[in-house]
Amino acid sequence: MRRFAGIAAVLFLLLLPLAACGGAEEKAGFDPEITLQALADAGAFSEELEELDGDTAFTLYGLGNSGLEREDLTAAKVLRSAGATCEEGAVLVFTSGDQAQTAVQVLGDYVQKQIDSNRDYRPQELPKLESAVIQQRENTVLLLVAGDLAAARGVVEK
Numbered sequence: 156m157r158r159f160a161g162i163a164a165v166l167f168l169l170l171l172p173l174a175a176c177g178g179a180e181e182k183a184g185f186d187p188e189i190t191l192q193a194l195a196d197a198g199a200f201s202e203e204l205e206e207l208d209g210d211t212a213f214t215l216y217g218l219g220n221s222g223l224e225r226e227d228l229t230a231a232k233v234l235r236s237a238g239a240t241c242e243e244g245a246v247l248v249f250t251s252g253d254q255a256q257t258a259v260q261v262l263g264d265y266v267q268k269q270i271d272s273n274r275d276y277r278p279q280e281l282p283k284l285e286s287a288v289i290q291q292r293e294n295t296v297l298l299l300v301a302g303d304l305a306a307a308r309g310v311v312e313k
Contacts, residue, residue: 184295187232187246193310194299195234200242201302204234212245216298221261227254241269241280245298258296262289266300 194200209231213219218228230248245262249255266287273280288299288311301307 184248184293185246185290185297187230187248187295190246190297190310191232191234191244194244194301194307197303197306197310199299199301199303199307199310200234200244202236202239202242204242204244205237207233207235209233212247216245216247216258216261216265218258218261221257223249223254223257223261227251240302241273241277241284241300242302243298243300245296247296247298249294249296252291252294255291255294255296259289259291262296262298266298269300 195204207215209228210225212231212233213223213225213228215233219225227249228247229250231245233243233245235243235245247255247258249258266284266289270281270284273284283300283302283304286304288297288301288304288307290297290299290311297311299307299311
């Protein structure tokens with residue numbers, strides 16, 4: 156009996172780290188307020204950006220053109236340049252991961268349109284647009300067009 160208890164204890168100690176890890180750790184979704192404030196505090200943006208509401212963001216990004224409904228976007232925080240640069244940051248929260256995945260595709264199209272429309276107008280902004288970050292975590296999506304992408308990555312990769 157003692158031998159069985161000893162073997163069980165050893166097995167428990169060996170398997171405990173595996174249970175704690177649970178395999179590959181998936182990061183939680185982006186928090187709109189915390190993420191964008193952290194990006195601004197890190198100096199990711201070269202200017203102070205203006206805040207847009209969720210209704211404006213839904214229209215600006217063309218989310219309705221992809222079959223998404225305004226009610227699918229449950230929260231949004233968007234900071235965007237008033238026109239001097241192409242910099243912006245957005246965290247969009249949807250009711251499902253599938254909707255967030257659709258938004259990733261829509262935001263990719265949005266960034267490409269920005270590249271096309273700024274090619275002659277603001278060519279100095281193209282590197283920012285071409286290195287835009289569009290990332291999905293669970294039912295949230297981050298769009299980031301930043302002046303200091305290294306500072307931004309330090310926040311996003313946490």
